[in-house]
Amino acid sequence: MHLETRFDTTGWMRRLGKALATPFDPEDYLALFDARYSAREIRARVHRVRRESDRAVTLELAPNRLWKPHKAGQHVLVGVDMGGVRRQRCFSLSSAPTDPRPTITVKQHGTGGVSDHLVNHCREGDLLTLSPASGDFVMPEPAPERILFLTAGSGVTPVHSIVKSLLASNYGGHLIWAHFERSYDQWLLGEGLRGLALDERLDFRLVLTGDTPRPGDLAGRLDEHWLTEQVPDGASRTLFTCGPQGFLDTVIDWHQRCGRAPLFHERFQSTPVSGGDGGTVRFARSGGDIQAQGTQSLLEAAEAAGLRPQHGCRMGICHTCKCRVTRGRVRDLRSGASLELANQEIRICMHGADGDVELDI
Amino acid sequence: MNAKVEELDPIVFERGGTRLTRSQVEAFGREIDALREEIMNDLGEEDARYIRRLVKTQKGMELAGRGLLFLGILPPAWLAGTALLSVSKILENMEIGHNVMHAQWDWLNDPALDSSTYDWDNTCPAEQWKHSHNYMHHTFTNVVGKDRDVGYGIMRLSDDQPWNPLYLAQPVYNWVLAALFQWGVAFHDLEYEKLLKGEKSRAEYRTQRRKIMKKVRKQVLKDYLLFPALAGPFFPLVFAGNLSANLVRNLWAYMIIFCGHFTEHAEMFTEQDIIDESRGQWYLRQLLGSSNLEGGPLFHIMSGNLSHQIEHHLFPDMPSNRYAQAAPRVRAIAERYGLHYNTGRLGRQFGTVLKRIHRLALPGRRRANSAPM
Numbered sequence: 001m002h003l004e005t006r007f008d009t010t011g012w013m014r015r016l017g018k019a020l021a022t023p024f025d026p027e028d029y030l031a032l033f034d035a036r037y038s039a040r041e042i043r044a045r046v047h048r049v050r051r052e053s054d055r056a057v058t059l060e061l062a063p064n065r066l067w068k069p070h071k072a073g074q075h076v077l078v079g080v081d082m083g084g085v086r087r088q089r090c091f092s093l094s095s096a097p098t099d100p101r102p103t104i105t106v107k108q109h110g111t112g113g114v115s116d117h118l119v120n121h122c123r124e125g126d127l128l129t130l131s132p133a134s135g136d137f138v139m140p141e142p143a144p145e146r147i148l149f150l151t152a153g154s155g156v157t158p159v160h161s162i163v164k165s166l167l168a169s170n171y172g173g174h175l176i177w178a179h180f181e182r183s184y185d186q187w188l189l190g191e192g193l194r195g196l197a198l199d200e201r202l203d204f205r206l207v208l209t210g211d212t213p214r215p216g217d218l219a220g221r222l223d224e225h226w227l228t229e230q231v232p233d234g235a236s237r238t239l240f241t242c243g244p245q246g247f248l249d250t251v252i253d254w255h256q257r258c259g260r261a262p263l264f265h266e267r268f269q270s271t272p273v274s275g276g277d278g279g280t281v282r283f284a285r286s287g288g289d290i291q292a293q294g295t296q297s298l299l300e301a302a303e304a305a306g307l308r309p310q311h312g313c314r315m316g317i318c319h320t321c322k323c324r325v326t327r328g329r330v331r332d333l334r335s336g337a338s339l340e341l342a343n344q345e346i347r348i349c350m351h352g353a354d355g356d357v358e359l360d361i
Numbered sequence: 362m363n364a365k366v367e368e369l370d371p372i373v374f375e376r377g378g379t380r381l382t383r384s385q386v387e388a389f390g391r392e393i394d395a396l397r398e399e400i401m402n403d404l405g406e407e408d409a410r411y412i413r414r415l416v417k418t419q420k421g422m423e424l425a426g427r428g429l430l431f432l433g434i435l436p437p438a439w440l441a442g443t444a445l446l447s448v449s450k451i452l453e454n455m456e457i458g459h460n461v462m463h464a465q466w467d468w469l470n471d472p473a474l475d476s477s478t479y480d481w482d483n484t485c486p487a488e489q490w491k492h493s494h495n496y497m498h499h500t501f502t503n504v505v506g507k508d509r510d511v512g513y514g515i516m517r518l519s520d521d522q523p524w525n526p527l528y529l530a531q532p533v534y535n536w537v538l539a540a541l542f543q544w545g546v547a548f549h550d551l552e553y554e555k556l557l558k559g560e561k562s563r564a565e566y567r568t569q570r571r572k573i574m575k576k577v578r579k580q581v582l583k584d585y586l587l588f589p590a591l592a593g594p595f596f597p598l599v600f601a602g603n604l605s606a607n608l609v610r611n612l613w614a615y616m617i618i619f620c621g622h623f624t625e626h627a628e629m630f631t632e633q634d635i636i637d638e639s640r641g642q643w644y645l646r647q648l649l650g651s652s653n654l655e656g657g658p659l660f661h662i663m664s665g666n667l668s669h670q671i672e673h674h675l676f677p678d679m680p681s682n683r684y685a686q687a688a689p690r691v692r693a694i695a696e697r698y699g700l701h702y703n704t705g706r707l708g709r710q711f712g713t714v715l716k717r718i719h720r721l722a723l724p725g726r727r728r729a730n731s732a733p734m
Contacts, residue, residue, distance in 0.1 A: 020587055022579045023480040023487075028473070029420055040472050079470075084409030086470035312496035315640075317677055319464040320496055322477055335398070345467065345477065 035127050036064040042130040047101055049124055052188050055108040057119050058094060060101045063130060069097045070133030072165040073158045073240075073266070077343070078104060079129035082117050086129070088343065089114035092158035092242075092266070093133060094189060096165035105157045105188050137242065137266035139166065144238040144261070148231060149177040150222065150251050152243030153186075158266055159242055160189050160196075167199050175202045176231055180222055180247065182210040205230070222247060224254055235260050242266040277331075279353040283307060284326055284360050292357075297333060298323075298348035302361060309348065309361050316350040323348045328357030374645060376628065379699040381645075390641025392694050397676050400683050404468060411682045412466055412474060415662075416457060423449035426606070427588060433598030446606035448663075451613055453482050455665025456681060462491055465680045484547040486576045489569065493550035499677050503622055503650035504630045510622065511629065513538070513545060514554050518717060519629040520726040531722045542611035542618075547573055613663075616711055617654070621670035624652040625713035626703045647674035648695060652703035653688070654710055661685060671702065 017026035025039035036043040044063035051057055070076070070093050079088045095103040108119040137158055143166060151159050156179055163177060181187045187206070197204035206217040213219045220226050227234050235258040241251045248265060255263045277294025281301045292301035299321055302309045312320030316334065325341040331354035332339065338354045339346075348359070374381040381389070422445045429442030458481030460466070466474040473479075480487040493509065501507035505521040512518045516535065517528045538545050551569055555561040584603040592599040621627075628649040635646070654660075654668035661668050661684075669684035672691055679687070695702045720727055 016587070019579070019582060020591075022583050023482060023576070029424060032417060032420055032424070038473070040478075081406075081409065081469075084404065084406040084469060088470075312492070313500040315500075315643075317499055318491070318496040319467075319476055319678065320491065322464070322467075344470065345475075 036062075038064060038066070042066045042132065044102075044128050044130055046122055046124055046126045046128065049122060052105060052107075052190075053185050055119065055186070056106060056188055057122065058103050058105045058189070059118065059122060059128075060103050061128065061130070062101060067102070067130065068132060070102065070161075071138045072097055072161040073137040073139065074133040074135040074161075075137075075158065075266075076102075076104070076133050077131035078114065078118075080114055080117055080122075080126075082114070087114050087117075088129075088131075092135075092137075092154075092161070094157040094160050096161055096168060098165060098168055105154075105160075107154050107186075107188065135266070137240070137264055138162070140262075143171055143173060145173040146233070146237045147173065147175050148234050148237035148239050149175065150180075150239065150241040150243075151177070152180040152222070152247040154188065154268060155179075155241070155243035155247070155266070156188050156193070157242075159240060160192065162240065163196060163202065164192070167196060167201060171201065173201065176205075176234075176237065177202060178205045178207055178222075178230065180207045180209055180243070183208070184211050184214075222250055224258075227254060234258075237261055239263045240265070242268075244268070277352075277354065279328070279355045279357060281305070281353050282356070282358040284358050286361060292353040294331065294352055294354065295333070296352055298330065298346075298351050298353065298357065298359060301353065302348065302359065307361060311349055314349045316347055319347060321347050321349045324360035326358040326360055328353070329355035330357055373639075373642065376649070377701065381698065383639075385698065386639065386641040386645060388641075389694065389698050390639065390644050393644045393675055393691070394640075396687060396690050396694070397679065400676075400679060400687055404680060404683075408680050408682060409469055412457075412469075412680070415452065416474075419449050419452040419457060422446075422452070430588075430599045430602040431592050431595065433592070433595055433602055439598060439602060443602045443605045443609075446602065447609035450482060450606055450610040451663060451665075454610060454614060455617070455667065456662055457481075458483065459665050459667075460681045462487055463495060464678045467678075480576075482580075484543050484573075484577050484580050485549070486547075486572050489550040489573065490546070495677070499674065501635070502630075502647055502674060503628065504632060504635055504646075506632055507635075509549065509552070513549055514552070516718070517721045518623050520721070521629055521631060522721075524721075524724040528722050532719050535718050539612055539615040540608060542615040543607065547577065616707070617664045617667050619714045620652060620654055620707065620710045621667055622650055622652070623714045623717055624703060624705075624710045625717065626701060627652045644675055645700070647671070648691070648700060648702070650674070652705075652710060654707050655704055656707065658685075660707075671704075 020026070021029060027037040027039040030037035036045055042063050044061040044067070046059050047062040048060040049057055050060065073092070075090050075092045077088045078091050079086045091104040091106060093102050094105040095101065106115050106118045109115045139162055149159050149163065159177065163175060166175065193204060196202055208217060208219050209221055238261045239251070239255055239259060241248060241263070242265065248267060252263070252265065278292050280289050281292045281298060282289040283302065283305065286307055288305060290301055290305040292298070299309060299311055299314065309323060310320055312318035322345050324343065324345050327342045329338060329340050330346060330351040331337070333350050333352050370382040370384050372380050373383045373386055426442045426445030426449055429438045429445065433439035433442060458479065461474050461479045462476050462481070464476035467476050476491070498508055498510045503511060505511055505519045512522060515538070516531050517524060551566065551573065552561055556563065556566050584607065585600060588603060589596040589599040630646055630650065638646070648671055651670040651674045653671050654664060656668060666681035666684045667673060669688055672684040672687045673681070675691065676687065692702045717727070
C-alpha cells in the first residue's frame with residue numbers, strides 16, 4: 001500500500017523536508033501532533049458515528065490528504081488495530097463522491113472480526129487506515145437511459161453511493177431500485193434512501209421478506225415471477241446488483257436467461273478456498289502456478305516452479321524470504337497452525353500451502 | 362551395554378565439562394521452543410502500546426534536541442540538545458530500528474514498523490544490514506570464518522583466527538572502530554576481504570558501494586550541512602552538536618554490541634561444529650555464544666534490550682520488551698542442563714572484552730579451554 005506522496009516531489013520545500021527527516025518522512029514527525037499524518041498510507045479519523053440500528057453503524061471519516069475521492073460504487077480496505085494487530089476488511093463506500101466526507105456502513109457479523117469491532121467499539125476520534133478506493137462496480141460513462149438496481153442486505157451500500165451521485169448530477173434517465181430486506185430493524189441507510197426516493201427519476205421499492213410491509217412497501221421474495229410482475233421492462237434495463245451469494249446467484253441466473261442489457265455485480269464474500277493439505281500456489285507477479293505438497297514450504301514450491309525468491313537461513317530466523325500472500329490458506333510448518341491470509345506477509349521458508357495460495361512474487 | 366546406549370543416543374555436545382546426548386539437546390530445544398511459543402502467543406495491545414509510545418518519545422526527543430541546538434549559543438541549551446539528540450539516536454538505532462528490522466513488530470501489520478520497509482537513522486542501508494546481521498550473524502553466530510561479526514574482518518577476537526602482525530595494533534584501532542562505529546557497520550557488508558580473495562565480483566561490490574554511498578550522502582547532508590545551515594551563524598554549534606550525538610551513539614552501540622559476543626566466557630565455534638546442526642544445537646550455540654548485561658529497566662531500553670543478548674539470539678524476532686520476561690526462564694533451563702548463562706554488570710563484562718582484545722593481539726591462544734565451569 002505505497003502511495004505517491006501528497007506533495008509535488010519536485011517542490012523544494014518537500015525536498016528540503018525529506019532531506020531533513022531522512023531516512024524518515026516529515027510526516028513521521030508531524031504525526032506527533034496529528035496521528036493522521038503519514039507519507040505511506042491513508043489514515044482517517046472517525047469524525048462521526050451514526051447508529052443505523054443496534055447492529056449497524058455508518059462511520060463518517062476524515063481522511064488525510066493522501067485520500068483521493070472515490071467513484072460511486074467502489075470499496076476500500078479498512079484497517080483497524082485490534083489487540084495491537086492491524087486487521088483489514090473490505091467495505092463499500094456508502095457516500096457519494098461529492099459528499100463532504102466518505103462514509104462506510106458496517107453491519108455486525110457476530111464473528112468477532114473487523115465489522116463487529118467497528119460496530120461495537122468504534123468511537124469518534126478513533127484512527128483507521130484506508131486503502132485507495134478500488135473496484136469496477138461503477139457507472140459507465142455516459143450512464144445508461146434506464147437502469148435497474150437489485151440489492152439485498154448490505155448490498156445497499158455501494159448502490160446508495162451510485163444512486164445518490166447519479167441523482168446529484170444532471171442525469172436525465174430513469175432508475176428502478178428494488179431492495180430486499182428481511183426486517184425493518186436490519187435495514188441500512190433507510191433514512192437516506194427515503195430521501196432519495198422523493199426524486200422523480202428514482203422509483204424505489206423496499207421489499208420485505210420477513211416483516212409485514214408498511215404502506216407503500218412490498219412483500220415477497222426475489223424470483224423470476226416477481227421480476228416479470230414488478231419490473232416488466234427489467235430485462236431491457238442495464239442491471240446493477242449486489243447482495244449475498246444466494247441472492248446474486250438468482251439475479252445472475254435470471255439475467256443469463258432473460259437479460260438483454262449489460263450486468264454489473266459486486267460480490268461481498270469470495271468463494272471459500274479449498275482446505276486440506278497442499279494446494280495450488282499461484283505466483284501473482286511472475287505468473288504461473290504449481291501444485292504444492294502440504295509438507296513443502298512455499299519457498300521450495302516457488303523454487304520448484306523455477307523462481308528464485310530472496311531467502312536467507314531457510315529456518316525462520318532471518319526474515320529475508322518474507323513475501324506477501326495476496327490470499328489463501330497456509331500452514332505454519334513449525335507449529336502446524338493453519339492461517340487464512342489476505343494481503344499479509346509471511347516467511348515462505350516456514351509456511352506451506354494449506355489450500356490454494358496466491359503469492360505476490 | 363553402554364556402547365549400545367551410546368549408539369542410540371550419542372553425545373553430541375561436549376564443552377567445559379558439560380556433556381549432553383542427542384535426546385538431551387533435543388529436549389533442551391523443545392523447552393526453549395515452548396517458552397518462545399508461550400510468550401509469542403501472549404503478544405497484544407500492551408506490546409503495541411509500548412513500541413508506539415517509544416517511537417513517539419524518540420521522535421519527540423529528536424525534535425526537542427534539534428530545536429535546542431539552534432539555541433546552542435547558550436551552553437546549557439547546547440548540552441541538553443546534544444544529550445537529547447544522542448539519546449534519541451541511540452533509541453532509534455537500538456531499541457527501534459534494530460528490532461524492527463528483525464521483524465519483531467511485523468505482527469502489528471503496521472507499514473511504519475515493518476521489517477521489509479523500515480530504514481534507520483544510520484549510514485548503513487537497511488537492506489545490507491538485514492543481510493549481514495539478520496542472516497549472516499544470527500544464523501552463523503560466533504562461527505569463526507562464517508560470522509563476520511567475529512572481528513568484522515579487521516580484529517582477532519577468537520583463538521581460532523590465525524594471528525598476523527597487523528593484529529598487534531588492534532588495542533589501538535579498536536577505539537577508532539568504536540568512535541566510527543556506524544561507518545564500520547555501513548561498510549561491513551561490502552566484505553572487502555572477499556573482493557581481495559576473489560570471492561566477490563567487482564560488479565557486485567560496486568553496486569553495493571553505490572547503494573551505501575547514496576545513504577551516506579543523505580545522512581551526512583542532514584546532520585552536517587542542512588541542520589547546521591538552518592542555524593545560520595550558529596552553524597558550527599549545530600555541527601558540533603550533531604557530530605557529538607553521532608559519536609556518543611557510536612561509542613555506546615559499540616560497547617553494548619562488543620559485550621554481546623566477546624566477553625570472557627562467550628564461546629566461539631568452528632565450521633565443523635555446525636555440520637548437520639539440529640535446532641537444539643543451534644539454540645545451544647546461541648546461548649553459549651552470547652552474553653548478557655545486568656541493569657535496570659532504563660538501561661535495558663537504552664541498550665536496545667541487547668543487554669538480553671542471549672534471549673535476543675534465541676528469539677531474534679520476539680519483541681524486545683519481552684526479553685526481560687524470558688530471561689529468568691532461559692537461565693533456569695540453562696542451569697538445569699548444566700550450561701553456563703553468561704551475565705554481569707556492564708563494567709565487568711566490558712573489562713573482559715578489552716582483555717580479550719589485548720590478549721588476542723598477541724599470537725597464541727588465550728588458554729587451552731576457555732569455558733567456565
